[in-house]
Amino acid sequence: MKPHYVSSKPAYSALANLATQSIAASWPDQLHKKIVPYCIDQWLNHYDLAETGGEVVEVSSQGFFYLFDLGPDRLIAAWGVSQGRVGADRDKSRMQGYPLGAGTSYHRGHAIPHRLGSGTDINLAAQLGSVNIGPFRALEKRAVSTPGSLYFTYWIYWADSRRQVASKIQQGLVSYGTPPDIGVFNN
Secondary structure, three states: OOHHHHHOOOOOOOHHHHHHOOOHHHHHHHHHHHHHHHHHHHHHHHHHHHOOOOOEEEEEEOOEEEEEEOOOOEEEEEEEEOOOOOOOOOOHHHHHOOOOOOOOOEEEEEOOOHHHOOOOHHHEEEEEHHHHOOHHHHHHHHHHOOOOOEEEEEEEEOOOOOOOOEEEEEEEEEOOOOOOEEEEEEO
């Protein structure tokens, strides 16, 4: 793995223009035809630096999308458009069955917040508890309260190309007419 993969991240240099230059009536089309493909290109171009030799696939579940690397069997990115708050309760028995091999500091974190309508299984990843119930919550809540916005997470891994626990997680929200809100958290 090249060292600059771990120390860098996608910069999304054109994302602000794509989000703020859109016309309200065409926002859903802009999301699906320009913004999402742009983000996917950014994620894949950055992830290529990892040189895992794996096969990247896109999977959809419950209206959300996931990029996985089948080589080391790990999540690369997850995204979807907010439909507002979904009131279904979590399937706690499914979450309890998900392995917790990263240590006691980690939770079974959701790549896409449960309140946006995501499920478990494919959507769960080892996430530091201090991040999961800390800084991640603010943007997750904004995504839930901003229907029509794009919410995403991008997972950056340690220099050991086979590890499944991310070293950093990039979290973003792209809403009509406002600059994107993107944060990076150590994991």
